[in-house]
Amino acid sequence: MIKVVAKCKLKPDVKIEEYLHDARELVAETRKEEGCITYALHQDINDPSIITMLEEWVDEEALNQHNKTEHVNRIVPELRKLRESTEVNIYREVE
């Protein structure tokens, strides 16, 4: 299993609900993917403009397939327009 933390800081003039509307569609479509274990939107409790996707995938191949889907290629570029920054890390657990 691999885990992804995709931390996004929204632009100051962006309405959070506008961002979440599109992000929720991405969540709903992504959860249908076979290799997706968890894919959930989170908001920083101290800074509501930080919206982070916490993800779990069966393996790297599943994540690569995800990045080629129609919903990622349609929705993610729209979400990026609303972000000031995006920071993505891919992790494996250390025993």
Added chain:
Amino acid sequence: MIKVVAKCKLKPDVKIEEYLHDARELVAETRKEEGCITYALHQDINDPSIITMLEEWVDEEALNQHNKTEHVNRIVPELRKLRESTEVNIYREVE
């Protein structure tokens, strides 16, 4: 439930195994805490010097109690000496 992502970048001259030795003790002690759901060490698959704790707590009070424990106050300052940077975010899931 709240989730914590504590992302740490180690100093360039630090041996990762040295860091993990102490971090594993922190994991073992923390998992005994009543309010701890998940507490696990992760390493970035593209940059081994990025070591991130992914945590789940029953509520903020459990996290506050954690930060007052003997093991946190003894081990975390030692870990911090080995880090270049530490970035902590506390999240709640957005439905």
